[in-house]
Amino acid sequence: MSETEKPSKLDAPMRGALVGVIGSAVVLTIGSFALGGPRFGIGVAIGGALAPLNLWVFAQVGEAFLSRRGNTAPWAVIATLKLALLLGGVWLILRSGIASGLSLIVGYGALPIGITVGTLFGPKPPDDFADGDPKRRSFGDAPRKDVLKARPADEGDPSNEP
Incomplete structure (x- = not known):
């Protein structure tokens, strides 16, 4: 990566999800043109273009909220605008008759x-606790002892004798 390129703010699993959404949109669009005709295929292409765009904006807004860097108020406005534009855009598409509702849903x-x-x-998130530090263990990594093989508390304990 050169010095002028900015690193992507999206992590590897999110990039994998975006690639999966784009790939499935392409497959659905090609199948729709082949099986449903050009009008249905155009509607599926429009719906398929909205899907990764919506996911990308959602990822940007979510990252801004989770990072808690700076003021998150502009991102709340962007999230509200995203919803309004998505609903308004779909309404306009349906109202104009460019595509059917079913093709947009597909x-x-x-x-x-x-x-x-x-x-x-896709790629899995990195395992941050793989360094073996016992202080950084997760709940599921707790040491286990076999309860059935444990000796009873009163057996061999001098404090329990009469």
Whole structure:
């Protein structure tokens, strides 16, 4: 990476989800043109274009809220605008008759499909606690002892004798 390039703020799993959404949108669009005709295919393409755009904006807003760097108020405005533009844009598309509601839904279906595919087959988040430091263990890594093989508390304990 050169000095002029900015590193991506999106982590590897989110980039994998975005690639999955874009890939599934392309597959759904090609299938729709082949099986449903040009008008249906255009609607699926529009819905498929809205899906990764919506996920990208959602990731940017979520990262801004979670990082808590600076003022998050502008991102709240952006999140509200995102919702208003998404709903308003879909309303305009349906009102104008460019695409049917079903074709938009099929195209927007790339969002859950792509997120699922990207999560299952994409890059995994880094394991921050793999260094073996016992102070940094998670709850599931707690040492376990076999309860069935443990000796009873009163057996061999001199304080329990009568």
